[in-house]
Structure formats: structure tokens, C-alpha cells
Amino acid sequence: MRVHPLAVSWTILTASCLQSPTTASPEADATMAPSLEQSSAAERIGEAAQAAYEHTFHFVVVVDDDGNDAGGGWQSATATLSFVTWRGILPYYFTCPLEVGMPMRSRVHGRISPAYAARITAEVATDVTDSLEPEQDWQGRGVVFCAELRERMKKQLHEAPYQVPATVKRP
């Protein structure tokens, strides 16, 4: 029994994204901190996977970074990931709504642009889905899958190579 994302490669079939009233400016994306661009996390995966998911997680500014402290600001993206598993010819569809949040600047990375946030979230969503998929028969157990997906995404974002204090919640 396999879990398939309903479109682009593994993870995400459809993604409906909600935006909070304050939106990050295009300039913010264009001025990604060099330290992040060169990070091992960004280099670790192929460009094809990055491209697929950068369009799924649209990070917007929740609280601006005031430039003080070891880290600051907050940005988040809301998306609904859709999956399907098959038992014979019968499909089982389920969705996992996600709200991923992370600072706009962290002590490890310096500035975290919305584009970088989208890319690492997409990487992690893909990795975690790939790891979860063969573990169990998810037929009829979408709610369990979603809880596991959020827990593992959060954990992976906190660990190397990402090391981002992120939240992964249900919106």
C-alpha cells in the first residue's frame, strides 16, 4: 500500500494557500542572505524538487523583524497537502492542512528569506512523506498520517542541516 501525493512527484497533490494580511515584498525574496543561499541544506537536494514545492508554501510576514536580539520576526505559510492511497482499484483520499512558521532571522542562519523558508519547508515535506509512506498501511488513517507528518517535519526543521526553530501546526 503506497501513499501518493496527488500531483507533483511524491508529496503534494494540491495545495491551497492562505495568506495573512501582511505580505512579504518581492524585494525581500530577491535579497536572500548569502549565508542561506550557500547553506548545506540548500545544496543537499536537487533543483527539481525545490522548484516543485516553492510554489506550495507561500511565506508571508506575520511580525516584522525589529533587528534586535539573537533572532526575530515571524513568517508563516498555510497549505493543504493532499494524498491518495490505493487498495486495489479503490482510492483513499485525504488531506493534511499545515501551518508552518519560522523566524525571519535566527541565530544560526542570520536572515531567513520567504523564498528560503519555502524551499526548506518543501524539502522537509518531501523527505518526511517519503519516509512515512512505506512505514504503515495508511488506508483510512489520514488523521494519523497528518499528525506524524507535522511532528516529523517540525523535528527535521530543527535538526541539522536546517536548524530552524519552526512550528508545524494545523491552521
Add this chain to the structure above:
Amino acid sequence: MTRSELLEVVYRFYPRDLWVDSPGYDETPERHRRVTAARRGASEYPTWQAMLGRLRLRYWIHDLSLHILGGSVDCAYAVQLGVRAAEAEEAACPDRPGFRLSSGCCVSLLGPYYVVLPAGSPDEAPRDLAREIEATYRGYQPIPPEIGTVVVPDVALDDRALGRATVYDCLLSTWPWLPLRPQRG
């Protein structure tokens, strides 16, 4: 503070035997109470911010509660506390402050509880942090690990399956940087 008292608080804010993605979850009174508590956390944010302002005079800090201001439903404020790293370390990374994570805490929005880590550390920072919390939030108490790590088997969180959430998870945090639960086998 007893285990049964804390479980009573947990069940006031989390419906039993219901997954967060199950139909009807958002309509439960427990979920409504949690949303109300998070909104109150946002409106009372200035108190938390003032405490961080005092800590900022002595430590590097990273406030990890800003999402609550944005309307996200969470169960606690959280902050990481750091001290200046060694000069050599700082020189190697001149564009960023020499921050070494030394402590952290969560202050619950669901009841008068908090946790400071690392507990039992010889460093001054955790004790200093606990003093500051208790001066700011009168009557708040730390949840000891022997109660905090108790599993609440019939409660699910956004990122915890049924059978996996602990009292700490429900009332304080599921932040991975706070080692509040036994590692998964």
C-alpha cells in the same frame, strides 16, 4: 501540584479520543477554550515582552512566541536564552552575535505553569530565568519532570498522535529544542 490536577487542566483544553483533523474537532468546547487562551496570550503579550526586556539586559534572547501575536493557537510563550560565546568563536563569525544557547523556558497560556531548561544546570541562567518568571507571573509553578513526562493517552495534538502526547506537550510545548520528553524509540 498533582498529576490528577494537571490532567484535569489538560482535559479542559483538549477533547478526549479525538484527532485534530477529525470532523467536529474545531467545534468542541475544549478547542474553543484553547483558542480563547491563545487570544488572551496575544492581548497580554506586553507583560511577556516586558519580562523579556528585563532579561535582554543580561542575555541574548530569541522570543519564539511571535506567532501567537499573529493569531496562531499555541499553548505557551517560549524564549531561548543565550550568553555571549567565547571571543574566539565570535571572531570566527563576525557577522553574527556570539550566541551560545544556555537556557530556555515555556510559560503556559492554559494554567499557572512553566518549565525552565536545562533543569538542575549549574549555570546561573536557568535559576535567573525562573526567578524572573515567578516575579512576573505570580503563583506560577514549574511542572516537575515526573509529572510533565506522563503520557496523556487519549489526547492528540497538532503534531502528536493519540498515545504520544505528554503533560508537558499539552500544557507547555512540543518545541524540539526543549528536551521535555523521552526520545522516541
